[in-house]
Amino acid sequence: MATIYDVAKKAGVGVGTVSRVLNANVHVSPQTRERVLLAIEELDYQPHAVARSLATRRTNSIGVLVPFFTRHFFIEVLRGIQDVAHRTDQGIFLYNVQKHDQKETYLARIPVERRVDGLIVITLRIRDGHAAKFQKGKLPVILVDSYHPILPSLVVDNAYGAKLATEHLLGLGHQKIAFLNGLMRYHASRARKDGFEEAYSQSGLQPDPKLVVETEFDRSGGKQGMAFLWERGARPTAIFAASDLQAIGAIEFLKTKGVRVPEDMAIVGYDDIEMAELLGLTTIRQPMYTMGAEAAERLLGGLEPPPTTEGPRVYRPELVIRESTGC
Amino acid sequence: MATIYDVAKKAGVGVGTVSRVLNANVHVSPQTRERVLLAIEELDYQPHAVARSLATRRTNSIGVLVPFFTRHFFIEVLRGIQDVAHRTDQGIFLYNVQKHDQKETYLARIPVERRVDGLIVITLRIRDGHAAKFQKGKLPVILVDSYHPILPSLVVDNAYGAKLATEHLLGLGHQKIAFLNGLMRYHASRARKDGFEEAYSQSGLQPDPKLVVETEFDRSGGKQGMAFLWERGARPTAIFAASDLQAIGAIEFLKTKGVRVPEDMAIVGYDDIEMAELLGLTTIRQPMYTMGAEAAERLLGGLEPPPTTEGPRVYRPELVIRESTGC
DNA sequence: ACTAGTTATGGAAGCGGTTCCAAATGAAGG
DNA sequence: CCTTCATTTGGAACCGCTTCCATAACTAGT
Numbered sequence: 001m002a003t004i005y006d007v008a009k010k011a012g013v014g015v016g017t018v019s020r021v022l023n024a025n026v027h028v029s030p031q032t033r034e035r036v037l038l039a040i041e042e043l044d045y046q047p048h049a050v051a052r053s054l055a056t057r058r059t060n061s062i063g064v065l066v067p068f069f070t071r072h073f074f075i076e077v078l079r080g081i082q083d084v085a086h087r088t089d090q091g092i093f094l095y096n097v098q099k100h101d102q103k104e105t106y107l108a109r110i111p112v113e114r115r116v117d118g119l120i121v122i123t124l125r126i127r128d129g130h131a132a133k134f135q136k137g138k139l140p141v142i143l144v145d146s147y148h149p150i151l152p153s154l155v156v157d158n159a160y161g162a163k164l165a166t167e168h169l170l171g172l173g174h175q176k177i178a179f180l181n182g183l184m185r186y187h188a189s190r191a192r193k194d195g196f197e198e199a200y201s202q203s204g205l206q207p208d209p210k211l212v213v214e215t216e217f218d219r220s221g222g223k224q225g226m227a228f229l230w231e232r233g234a235r236p237t238a239i240f241a242a243s244d245l246q247a248i249g250a251i252e253f254l255k256t257k258g259v260r261v262p263e264d265m266a267i268v269g270y271d272d273i274e275m276a277e278l279l280g281l282t283t284i285r286q287p288m289y290t291m292g293a294e295a296a297e298r299l300l301g302g303l304e305p306p307p308t309t310e311g312p313r314v315y316r317p318e319l320v321i322r323e324s325t326g327c
Numbered sequence: 328m329a330t331i332y333d334v335a336k337k338a339g340v341g342v343g344t345v346s347r348v349l350n351a352n353v354h355v356s357p358q359t360r361e362r363v364l365l366a367i368e369e370l371d372y373q374p375h376a377v378a379r380s381l382a383t384r385r386t387n388s389i390g391v392l393v394p395f396f397t398r399h400f401f402i403e404v405l406r407g408i409q410d411v412a413h414r415t416d417q418g419i420f421l422y423n424v425q426k427h428d429q430k431e432t433y434l435a436r437i438p439v440e441r442r443v444d445g446l447i448v449i450t451l452r453i454r455d456g457h458a459a460k461f462q463k464g465k466l467p468v469i470l471v472d473s474y475h476p477i478l479p480s481l482v483v484d485n486a487y488g489a490k491l492a493t494e495h496l497l498g499l500g501h502q503k504i505a506f507l508n509g510l511m512r513y514h515a516s517r518a519r520k521d522g523f524e525e526a527y528s529q530s531g532l533q534p535d536p537k538l539v540v541e542t543e544f545d546r547s548g549g550k551q552g553m554a555f556l557w558e559r560g561a562r563p564t565a566i567f568a569a570s571d572l573q574a575i576g577a578i579e580f581l582k583t584k585g586v587r588v589p590e591d592m593a594i595v596g597y598d599d600i601e602m603a604e605l606l607g608l609t610t611i612r613q614p615m616y617t618m619g620a621e622a623a624e625r626l627l628g629g630l631e632p633p634p635t636t637e638g639p640r641v642y643r644p645e646l647v648i649r650e651s652t653g654c
Numbered sequence: 655a656c657t658a659g660t661t662a663t664g665g666a667a668g669c670g671g672t673t674c675c676a677a678a679t680g681a682a683g684g
Numbered sequence: 685c686c687t688t689c690a691t692t693t694g695g696a697a698c699c700g701c702t703t704c705c706a707t708a709a710c711t712a713g714t
Contacts, residue, residue, distance in 0.1 A: 001439065001464065003670055014694035019672055027692060046439035050386060051670030053377045054699050061420070075402065082423045091442065092421040093388070096409045112328065112373035115388075115418065137328065248605065275602050278575065330700055341664035346702055354662060378700030381669050
């Protein structure tokens with residue numbers, strides 16, 4: 001592999017000059033530039049990214065910390081990030097966390113290891129200690145679908161989304177709405193519960209606590225949650241599930257009981273995954289791609305002076321009406 | 328940020344000694360080691376990844392070049408890669424190609440830029456020029472779901488998969504099987520066509536060329552392909568689609584014509600995406616996770632001496648029988 | 655007590671770039 | 685033709701680590 005010294009020698013100039021040509025510095029005469037360019041061409045030279053990073057103290061890449069990246073949400077956010085990163089010629093370093101301790105090691109390392117210029121954290125909750133470490137290490141971070149008071153955050157208004165879904169069902173005349181929520185250890189679940197209750201109270205009705213259950217966000221969670229309600233004797237006329245997968249799981253269970261959707265049971269999901277459209281599932285759509293793109297945009301824009309923090313940017317989800325609510 | 332010099336000064340030793348402690352070199356006395364460790368602790372020191380990379384000429388990260396990474400296939404392969412990479416403490420650098428020229432720039436840069444120690448290319452076809460460049464640059468590459476004679480490759484036996492699917496349908500008594508293939512510019516499509524024809528000829532029958540159509544691998548491709556066949560007057564009793572999405576698209580079209588699956592029409596997809604199980608779609612499953620894991624394993628194992636090339640490793644897909652073929 | 659052979663340690667050189675300073679060159683002005 | 689000032693250029697120093705070589709310190713053998 002040719003180095004910058006080889007190029008300099010071949011072109012009969014100093015290394016500084018070669019560097020200047022490479023970095024579009026104006027202080028180079030046209031003739032010299034030409035000679036250097038020729039040498040570069042002949043040697044098929046390309047600067048060594050790592051060496052350059054060491055000298056400039058910029059890696060030209062951003063890290064993305066995501067939990068299991070199967071989920072549709074992450075993929076879409078990632079797509080948004082990637083589009084922006086590519087446009088600005090930044091690489092993407094993927095930190096996937098599957099287990100809890102992975103998250104810890106990553107968070108401890110990333111700010112000091114300096115393999116990336118900035119970090120986008122998706123969904124994962126950041127503790128104060130880590131947040132402080134990022135600030136101390138001057139490593140710009142931006143949270144997507146997660147919130148921390150001293151870090152810039154991009155969040156979706158979960159309460160609003162839940163309210164939209166619930167209002168939609170109430171508006172259709174349903175009064176006994178089951179709520180298949182996610183586990184309460186997630187902030188999203190707590191917010192959605194608020195939205196659910198708010199919609200109810202605004203309509204002058206009371207939600208039935210016997211119709212609320214908390215499960216994992218996946219399909220089997222939905223199935224089990226629905227089964228649990230069913231065995232308990234609950235017979236709602238509609239369901240609001242905290243994820244499309246849960247909704248699908250619930251539908252599967254209902255099918256075994258001969259309950260038809262939407263004839264016998266209206267159902268609203270959350271996420272608008274690919275399958276939702278296919279199954280005609282009414283759901284809440286979150287601006288995932290947009291959030292990813294904006295996160296990258298803000299991170300890259302703010303790389304020089306670390307991004308300031310002026311409260312989270314809140315995105316509003318929207319209701320997507322399909323057949324599963326009988327419209 | 329503390330550097331190795333700070334640590335050395337604080338511990339009252341030379342930088343070499345600190346480095347030895349960090350890299351588990353045995354030539355350090357227990358007392359010194361202790362002192363160094365203490366200094367590291369106090370300064371909250373962590374080696375600078377980029378500087379280390381420059382000195383060792385290893386980046387401890389591998390690149391993954393994938394086309395649009397929405398697709399299930401890529402995600403699964405990526406999961407396999409990630410698991411192995413994490414286990415061996417390697418980072419993953421993501422190169423996502425959305426447009427053709429992106430692929431070109433990436434392929435031109437990656438081997439010389441040296442931001443990664445090795446590269447896994449998923450699905451994308453590599454031209455001879457690039458292959459040669461990788462060899463010249465001594466950058467280990469491994470192809471997944473793609474083949475090149477001078478590069479180690481992990482491929483799925485597409486002909487076999489198509490044969491499995493076709494045989495399944497023939498075995499159920501279907502004689503007029505429509506084949507919604509992918510575009511012939513993909514190697515996979517050509518191989519699947521072979522498998523389709525082989526199954527037919529082994530059963531002593533002839534496929535009807537009027538029942539074969541080539542479309543994009545996505546849902547609208549399937550829909551359009553099916554519509555095209557339908558308008559042409561084709562009335563098959565079964566369909567083999569080259570992707571689950573195409574199968575789903577076809578089903579959607581058939582629904583508009585009042586054709587029921589599986590009662591009026593049996594259908595087999597390809598890929599076994601999440602939705603396939605849900606919809607009860609009989610399909611061909613490819614060992615995606617395994618391929619990703621094995622690719623990473625081989626790449627990392629072979630990093631020192633660049634991987635040899637002894638013909639592609641061929642994986643056999645399997646038939647997953649569900650309701651869409653009426654079983 | 656002295657030598658030979660280990661083991662431990664300090665620190666310079668090098669990885670491949672960028673950047674800054676000083677020197678050289680050139681242009682303009684008197 | 686000589687100054688002055690701006691532009692161009694070479695190259696040393698540096699980014700933060702590893703590695704290797706030379707030296708120091710210690711052990712053991714005679």
